[in-house]
Amino acid sequence: VIDISKLYAQTGMFTYDPGFTSTASCASTITFIDGDEGILRYRGYPIDQLAEGGDFLETCFLLLYGELPSAKERESFERRVTRHTMVHEQMTRFFTGFRRDAHPMAVMVASVGAMAAFYPDSTDVADPNAREIASIRMIAKLPTLAAMAYKYSVGQPFVYPRNDLDYASNFLQMCFAVPCEEYKVNPVMARAMDRIFTLHADHEQNASTSTVRLAGSSGANPFACIAAGVACLWGPAHGGANEAALKMLEEIGTPDRIPEFVEKAKDKNDPFRLMGFGHRVYKNYDPRAKIMQQTAHEVLDELGIKDDPLLDVAVELEKVALQDEYFVERKLYPNIDFYSGITLRAMGFPTSMFTVLFSVARTVGWIAQWKEMLEDPAQRIGRPRQLYNGAVERSFVPAKDRG
Numbered sequence: 001v002i003d004i005s006k007l008y009a010q011t012g013m014f015t016y017d018p019g020f021t022s023t024a025s026c027a028s029t030i031t032f033i034d035g036d037e038g039i040l041r042y043r044g045y046p047i048d049q050l051a052e053g054g055d056f057l058e059t060c061f062l063l064l065y066g067e068l069p070s071a072k073e074r075e076s077f078e079r080r081v082t083r084h085t086m087v088h089e090q091m092t093r094f095f096t097g098f099r100r101d102a103h104p105m106a107v108m109v110a111s112v113g114a115m116a117a118f119y120p121d122s123t124d125v126a127d128p129n130a131r132e133i134a135s136i137r138m139i140a141k142l143p144t145l146a147a148m149a150y151k152y153s154v155g156q157p158f159v160y161p162r163n164d165l166d167y168a169s170n171f172l173q174m175c176f177a178v179p180c181e182e183y184k185v186n187p188v189m190a191r192a193m194d195r196i197f198t199l200h201a202d203h204e205q206n207a208s209t210s211t212v213r214l215a216g217s218s219g220a221n222p223f224a225c226i227a228a229g230v231a232c233l234w235g236p237a238h239g240g241a242n243e244a245a246l247k248m249l250e251e252i253g254t255p256d257r258i259p260e261f262v263e264k265a266k267d268k269n270d271p272f273r274l275m276g277f278g279h280r281v282y283k284n285y286d287p288r289a290k291i292m293q294q295t296a297h298e299v300l301d302e303l304g305i306k307d308d309p310l311l312d313v314a315v316e317l318e319k320v321a322l323q324d325e326y327f328v329e330r331k332l333y334p335n336i337d338f339y340s341g342i343t344l345r346a347m348g349f350p351t352s353m354f355t356v357l358f359s360v361a362r363t364v365g366w367i368a369q370w371k372e373m374l375e376d377p378a379q380r381i382g383r384p385r386q387l388y389n390g391a392v393e394r395s396f397v398p399a400k401d402r403g
């Protein structure tokens, strides 16, 4: 046991910052957030412009290499990614070892980590070429693994990637095509999927990204680092919030019950909170939520769902909350999770897949941050300190004398 006065003497001054809410753990050029103004930019480009005018693969290139690709760069990047979409055939046998009812996120944590065993030639973090191949492999193969996790959970055969399709369309066909029926990807669904991937691609030093950086700081291989990120994302306070928002909307059920739930959320003796409202960083409208709301409407319109009671509840709840003094004073606005659950459910995904889809999208952000960390000359192994407030030094008592 170290005497705390000795620890101070050894370390000098340090900050005590639970949850690291006021500590910058790194310098980064990737993502900029201004929570008070509701701004999110990847490499300087506003998120709404990327989601509206670009696509996910372009965003991947931007996050990884710092610039939007030229037409030639785009073509070559797309070719490299599509060449790596297949997973090793032995991985399919690895999948079939899981219980059918295994949560798909458990399968993701295991299968992403297991890639280090299947692709040992890209695990040398000191080699820039190996780092590059590992990055492309993960961006290419995570959708394949995610679709396999889904197919296995519903008892259907795995569907192989189709490299003539774009990234989002290929993912949808791997999830929803069945061998005995013709399946044509609906372009509106593909666009929605692509936007969801773009909106979730990076969000600076959140819990899972910090986890990836910390794991990577020890020199751990890239597949292990991304598996650590997937594991962290699984937590309900991080990747699981859209599922919670959807459950809440289902519980509210009809717009006439909104006032009852709003009052519940304001009651300090009641632990209930309006899920999908508020954000640790955004004290203004989450810029991703606006695009997500528009996407939800597009998907429901395309599917001919004119009166989705959940969307009605969501739109009305947003209206009521934004006029309520309690929410206005505390700057509680809808976040991205408020509308993404409705959209994904309409697209046919079960709630257990929501966080899996988030992990597919966030993989590129994790990789970009991991590469940036390794290339930073200031990089050292992550080693937070602690404020020890346990017992002071005491003498060991043999078991026979402890009573």
Ligand code: ACO
Pocket: 237, 238, 239, 241, 265, 266, 272, 273, 274, 275, 276, 277, 278, 279, 280, 281, 330, 332, 335, 336, 337
């Ligand atoms: N409903 C009701 N009241 C709320 C809500 C909410 N959703 N969120 C915050 N508040 C209140 C708090 O009770 C507190 O009130 P007080 O000042 O009277 O005590 C005040 O607003 C500030 O709340 P904090 O918890 O301090 O805010 P913080 O920034 O730490 O929390 C968080 C952010 C955790 C996201 C919170 O708003 C919340 O729990 N929201 C619901 C869950 C959710 O939607 N999470 C998804 C986040 S987005 C993402 O992870 C991608």
